[in-house]
Amino acid sequence: MKDFNYHSAKDSKEASKLASSSSAFLAGGMTTIPSMKLGLATYKDLIDIKNIKKLSGIKVSGKSVTIGAATKHVEVSNSKDVKKAIPSLSSLAEGIGDPQVRNRGTIGGSIANNDPSADYPSACIALNATIHTNERKIEAAKFFKGMFETALKKGELIEAIEFQIPEKSSYQKHPNPASRYAIVGVYVAKHKGDVNVAVTGAKSCVYNDKEMSKALSGNFSSSSIDGMDLDSSEMNADMHASAEFRASLVVTQAKKAVDAC
Amino acid sequence: MASLVGSRVERKEDKRFLTGKGRYTADINLANQTYAIFVRSPHARASIKKINIDKALKSSGVVSILTGKEIADDKIGGLIAGWAIRSEDGTEMKCPGNPPLAKDNVNFVGDPVAVVIAESLAEAKEAAEKVEVDYKVLKAVTSTADAMNGDTIHEGIDKNLCFDWLLGDRQKVKEAFDKADKVISIDIINNRLIPNAMEPRACVADYNAASEEITLYTTSQNPHLSRLIMSAFGNVAPEHKLRVVAPDVGGGFGSKINVYNEDIVCSWAAKKINRAIKWVAERSESFLTDIHGRDHVTHAELAVTKDGKFLGFKNETIANLGAYARVFGTVTPTYLFGPCATGVYEIPAAYTNVKAVYTNTAPVDAYRGAGRPEATYTIERLVEKASMELGIDKTELRIKNFPTAFPFKQTLVHTVDSGDYVAGMEKAKQMADYKGFEARRKESEAKGKLRGIGVTSYFEACGIAPSAAVMSLGCGVGLWESAEVRFNPTGQVTVYTGSHSHGQSHQTTFAQIAADELGVPIENIDIVHGDTDKGTFGMGTYGSRSLAVGGIAIVNACKKIVEKGKRVTAKMLEANPEDVEFKDGEFIVSKSNKKKTIGEVAFACYLPGVRDEMKSPLPEGDEPGLKETSFYDPSNFSFPAGTHIAEVEIDPETGHVKLEKYTACDDFGRIINPMVVEGQVHGGLAQGIGQALYENAEYDETGQLMTGSYMDYTMPRADNFPEFNIGYTCTHATTNPLGVKGCGEAGAIAAPPTVMNAVIDALGGQEVTMPATAEKVWKACKNLKKSNAKAA
């Protein structure tokens, strides 16, 4: 690992002021540190954001759950409030990586990183989340742009993620057996009026499967998507799963999610 | 005094391990030490045109940069194969040179070409990036099955073939097959594995210019053997000027038997720069350069009668050696494989033919089980298939072909001294509720799931030793083991063993044995190992040999102590040595009932005189002191055996295989410490189940390792396993005084076919290769659905 400067920011303002083209925010460090160790990324400055008070904590209102960006996965999975309001969100957090990762990794880091097989992006899409940054509010549907790509501008800091509480929801993941990231993860959420079927792991970026959403909005039963033959041409393929297998898993996991709702 | 052998004595080593007080190689820091980083080939096969170190030498903190040229100029020898195997046509095997730093060619990704030594680790890394190696990249050979058709990797080694070996009689087998009602045949792949010891390899080399002595601290399973090889073949230093210390070692599984490039290079370089050098592998280096295991492609056939009697067995295997032949590389796919491939069955005619090939991949060598997992997988997959094709219950078919009497003269090499395979099978069936399977299958079916049951009966030849036998088969050394038992004047005991513990709990089990033999409290016994300066010689630990060979050496040395103690007691108490009995730490003269404790005897041995009297407690001919040595060479291998039964449930929609139940019923002979044995069984099972369901080392066609980190190489985790159901039958080995057999490898040997037989049973007999990943199983489920639909 190359030498770098470490800064600890006390508030969002300081954090974004310190940011430059050769800096990164340091939240849990679960992505940043390994990529620096492996020489895949080098930064001149690391700006620690864990001590910014505004970035931590979980708030539940009648309609939404708002989670501070620097909140760790373990805090989300252990939160009684989250468990009560959106149980599927708490169990998603419980299924991320391993205890070490859950004790350090943060929701903000996960979303900012937008790994195509990360879990949280699917929650954001399914639960019509609003991403609150130090500059603006961004709808989840406009936030995730592509592989490891988001709507965040340089130096823009996520402060909190606000999830809409659904009527029913479930997240079902088929994990990569080695890393336990999602080979395919499907987050189904039934809101008043419509159903979101957010899919992660299958393509280069998380997406809302319109076909399944439509079918389930009409009839919220796994039978309405059973046997659906999804186009696999844009699906990811690697040594753990072919595109064809992923396409099948998307339907299977969606059915499981509906059944679990 | 109650016997300690057989009881769950808590591990003496745990205090140190659980409180972070273990002392591993990476914990060792010497004054003024430097740090080494190896520059490794990024190509699987290339010739080296030029190495330019000018820029790197100017980098800050660099002490020295050495390449293959310097090591060749200093006439430092390369790495070697420890067993010489002959081909069927009588020709000797062909081995390429394997210099510690490649000079002209590199042959796998990770092959080291230079070492950068600097004042700090960061500086060494920085400088290593500046070493410019100009390669001419050549076409790599990576496939085991096609290696013989690829470009020649090593000059003069035609078809990349190290040897084409035969064990058995082809003609007899042909005759047996001619008489068969049915021939069962199978094509299988034994997947390549990476051992993944928790502690990565490391070494610290030191040179003392005054004594001209090199000390090497290294992660080794066999420090004396390492010293011997580095001295005799590596020309690093004569044995008396080379001390090898293997302190606490965090797992080996065979991957730490070999002397590695880094051991030789650091030892040699430490002398050259006259400073200590430290090297610790990063995990990615471990993936690339630790020896790998397995990697066979096999076609096998079993000739049977219609009522299920086995008549003949054929085994045609291609074994991948990787880029070079290493210490156990050539024996693993031959004498550790072929003799066990006929399993626990009476098969009148059999042969195993192995073609060992070189490829541009990491060297393949002994990994937990070494050859015996591959053998057991071959025969047990065949037998399971035979039971399906013949329609005979899988347990009945096995029992039908078990030997009826012991000693059992196995078809190809071994005479198995003891066992009771039927008893093991019956107990395993009971433990696993074999009868209840059909009901459980129906329950799964009702949930839309597929359930399968798999059985394996295995035996293995371990306690790897008999020197005359192994040397006749091509081993370069005798594989006896040594022990030294030393009393202090005040009665505590130090036992030196030549075997090595890297997780096996020698400090506890060996102390239990010595405590029973000597009647000394276990707290007063220390087990010492892992340092060539502390004991005479030792062959180390692999092949489940620690107890059955090393443990017996301890017993024998203790018996010599007791013999001397009897003579001394007789002299002290004016009795005949024949009238002295030894029990629970006391020497008792049977006629007078007078006694001396072993502590008193030890004291007398060291202080052999009395004030005001010219008198010695030592009989004529006995010297002062109380220390005895044994070099034990057993008369045979030992042969653990058992039956394992697994049950899996498959979700046909996702291909997910859930291991629902796992039963292991093993015969390890006498058990010294049941808790330690359970630990060994659990670990072996985890690795065996890992092979069946999760682990796979995969190279692409250019020779890049695709599974070079834990993000892609699936290490099994605790939540992948059910609670293991473990039991034993016990027949004592007749070939050693403790009646012990060895338990370290059994789990890794029996689990892969057990689990795969269950998976394939659930899939209606469809073949799936290991590891049975979700996608492979999902595809098989789709086929099954199709063929069921057709049938209906």
Ligand SMILES: Cc1cc2nc3c(=O)[nH]c(=O)nc-3n(C[C@H](O)[C@H](O)[C@H](O)COP(=O)(O)OP(=O)(O)OC[C@H]3O[C@@H](n4cnc5c(N)ncnc54)[C@H](O)[C@@H]3O)c2cc1C
């Ligand atoms: C072994 C392992 C297994 C894992 N398994 C899973 C899994 O199963 N599922 C899953 O979803 N994830 C998984 N992860 C990822 C992990 O959960 C983290 O979410 C992820 O590493 C990023 O979070 P972090 O807090 O560690 O971010 P960091 O590594 O600290 O930062 C990552 C990036 O996000 C940026 N960033 C961080 N916080 C903010 C912010 N508030 N505003 C703007 N930018 C920010 C940083 O600048 C940096 O570029 C795994 C990670 C590891 C190491």
